[in-house]
Amino acid sequence: MPPRDYIIHPNEYDLSAVIADIEEIRRYNQQRFEMEQLTAIVHEDKDRGLCVGYKDTTADEFWARGHFPNVPLMPGVIMCEAAAQLSSYFSQKHQLLEAEMIGFGGLEDVRFREPVRPGERLVISVERVRVRPKAMIVCRFQGLVDSNIVVDGVIKGVPLPVDFLAANQTTSTS
Template identity: 55%
Template sequence: MAKDEFIIDLDLLDPDKPIADIEAIRAVNPQRHEMEQLTAILYEDLDRNVSAALKEITADEFWVRGHMPGMPLMPGVIMLEAAAQLSSYHASKHDLLGSAMVGFGGLDEVRFRGVVTPGDRLIIMVCLEKVRRGRMIVARFQGAVDGKLVVEGVLRGISIPVEHVTGQASTS
């Protein structure tokens, strides 16, 4: 893939100089522990509704032992979760959806183009192409390792009724 085909010019991204660390991500996103799939935010452009994040892939990831033994490959669904978390972070931080929480609403055109393994630095990029306040977001996303595309697609985020979900959790 040519450099100019990425959502963000990879030369603009410095994984060693993030603009937001894990604590800043936690202030916006609710995921914790093994479900945190972003390490740092690297870039934001509100005019274009574009963001980039880093996910440091370590040997301690919860999936390494079982996916697959002797050949640890980051599951595609976890790559998709990272893209969803970045989309949610961007939409929530800038109150684009008008919702306390953004959840997964669907996926389209997903393609896996390479593997991600422990030791890799996965760069996730999203471009929110449609924002319908109170309803949904549509984001094009890409993931790259060492300048090579490993995943791409389109995801939809929906407004989550937090009060309904938290009410159910307390009665279970």
């Protein structure tokens, strides 16, 4: 995909200018431990509906040992999860969906174009397409490594019924 197709050109943001670190991201996103797939946020534009963040991958990632032995590659589902977390962060920070928690509503037109390896920085951009408060947010997303588009698609987020989920939680002791 040529540079003219970037959601936001890499020249428009500074990866060293962190505006939200992991602690700030945690104020808006519920994921913790192995499921935290964002390292920092570096650009937000509420009016244009744009947000850029990144995930610094390491050899210690939970997926690196088994996906695949001797040739570790970031699973595509984890790339999509990183995009979902960026979309959720942006939506929650700006109260776009008016929800306590956001979950996956779906994916469309996802393409994996290049692999992501441990030690690489996956830069993710999301662009708001449409929002129906209390119903759904739809965003285009892209993931880049060294300005090369490695993944892109459309992601949907929906409000999760937190009270219902908490009341019906079961714990396993086996």
